[in-house]
Amino acid sequence: MSEPQGGADPTQFRCMAVEDGDDFVINGEKWFSSNARFASFLIVMAVTDPDASAHGRASMIVVPTDTPGVEIIRNVGVGDEPPGHGTHAYVRYTDVRVPKQNLLGPRGQGFAVAQTRLGGGRVHHAMRTVGQIKRAFDMMCQRALSRTTKGEMLADKQMVQEKIADSWIEMEAFRLLVLRTAWRIDQFNDYLKVRKDIAAIKTMMPKVYHDVVSRCIQIHGALGVSNELPLSGMLMGSYVMGIADGPTEVHKVTIARQVLRDYEASETLFPDYTLPNRRAAALALLGHEIEREVEAW
Numbered sequence: 462m463s464e465p466q467g468g469a470d471p472t473q474f475r476c477m478a479v480e481d482g483d484d485f486v487i488n489g490e491k492w493f494s495s496n497a498r499f500a501s502f503l504i505v506m507a508v509t510d511p512d513a514s515a516h517g518r519a520s521m522i523v524v525p526t527d528t529p530g531v532e533i534i535r536n537v538g539v540g541d542e543p544p545g546h547g548t549h550a551y552v553r554y555t556d557v558r559v560p561k562q563n564l565l566g567p568r569g570q571g572f573a574v575a576q577t578r579l580g581g582g583r584v585h586h587a588m589r590t591v592g593q594i595k596r597a598f599d600m601m602c603q604r605a606l607s608r609t610t611k612g613e614m615l616a617d618k619q620m621v622q623e624k625i626a627d628s629w630i631e632m633e634a635f636r637l638l639v640l641r642t643a644w645r646i647d648q649f650n651d652y653l654k655v656r657k658d659i660a661a662i663k664t665m666m667p668k669v670y671h672d673v674v675s676r677c678i679q680i681h682g683a684l685g686v687s688n689e690l691p692l693s694g695m696l697m698g699s700y701v702m703g704i705a706d707g708p709t710e711v712h713k714v715t716i717a718r719q720v721l722r723d724y725e726a727s728e729t730l731f732p733d734y735t736l737p738n739r740r741a742a743a744l745a746l747l748g749h750e751i752e753r754e755v756e757a758w
């Protein structure tokens with residue numbers, strides 16, 4: 462999907478697939494196509510219907526990697542991966558011809574296909590991240606119980622205890638939200654009904670991952686930042702989780718929009734939950750009862 466000029470906003474994608482007889486001819490560039498260098502085929506989101514609505518312009522097309530015109534310009538790495546070891550390809554498609562039957566899903570429904578795939582993918586990211594967070598948490602706890610300074614264990618120092626307590630709370634809250642989201646997917650079997658839940662775990666994931674790993678690094682001192690532990694890579698991994706499959710900001714917008722669908726605007730100048738309005742509503746509902754009570758007194 463992603464292109465060099467923009468990833469978070471798919472309406473900006475420019476890669477085109479034009480019909481020619483029984484084929485599509487694809488021209489454009491894609492960016493951060495993970496594992497393209499190992500793949501025997503690529504799934505390209507290309508504009509097939511430029512005059513359609515913003516979300517009905519693109520289609521998904523399967524392109525065998527050895528098709529003439531497919532060129533991996535370079536493989537980009539993450540963090541300090543050495544040059545040449547990267548797995549995220551910058552790919553150029555020049556007059557790439559594939560049969561129309563390579564269309565994946567309905568024409569013009571590239572967004573819908575992508576959202577379905579990305580929905581499940583985000584849950585998998587979250588599940589794997591639960592494991593990574595637990596790994597960092599276990600290291601932190603073992604280190605706190607193993608290291609002594611100023612006559613007592615790290616585990617006995619309150620500022621260390623705070624790190625362990627905060628990490629455990631955040632880890633468990635995240636784990637349970639992921640579990641609940643997976644359960645709701647099973648219940649509805651419809652990703653549209655769990656968009657808010659998936660966006661929520663996608664949003665929570667980088668923060669909890671980052672915060673727990675950061676505390677783990679701090680408690681390990683020099684060893685924490687050394688290349689003898691996996692923590693610096695995990696820290697970069699937390700940033701990846703806030704970007705890949707859509708940045709956190711975009712997912713927060715999704716959550717807010719979905720949440721607000723369950724609410725309505727107030728029809729009165731002051732909201733109906735203010736005391737004067739609640740009193741008026743109570744009198745309208747039960748005024749006769751109150752009058753009877755007052756008379757009886």
Ligand SMILES: Cc1cc2nc3c(=O)[nH]c(=O)nc-3n(C[C@H](O)[C@H](O)[C@H](O)COP(=O)(O)OP(=O)(O)OC[C@H]3O[C@@H](n4cnc5c(N)ncnc54)[C@H](O)[C@@H]3O)c2cc1C
Nearest residue numbers: 462463467468469470493494495701704705706707708710
């Ligand atoms: C490790 C990794 C693997 C990836 N693999 C793939 C892949 O296999 N296939 C693929 O297609 N893509 C892949 N991507 C790309 C990924 O989907 C994009 O990086 C992502 O959608 C963001 O696009 P961008 O990098 O162009 O950032 P931009 O769109 O330029 O956004 C940059 C920043 O701007 C801010 N921003 C963007 N939109 C908004 C908004 N609406 N409101 C507020 N702030 C905003 C955010 O802070 C965001 O991080 C991968 C990315 C990473 C890091």
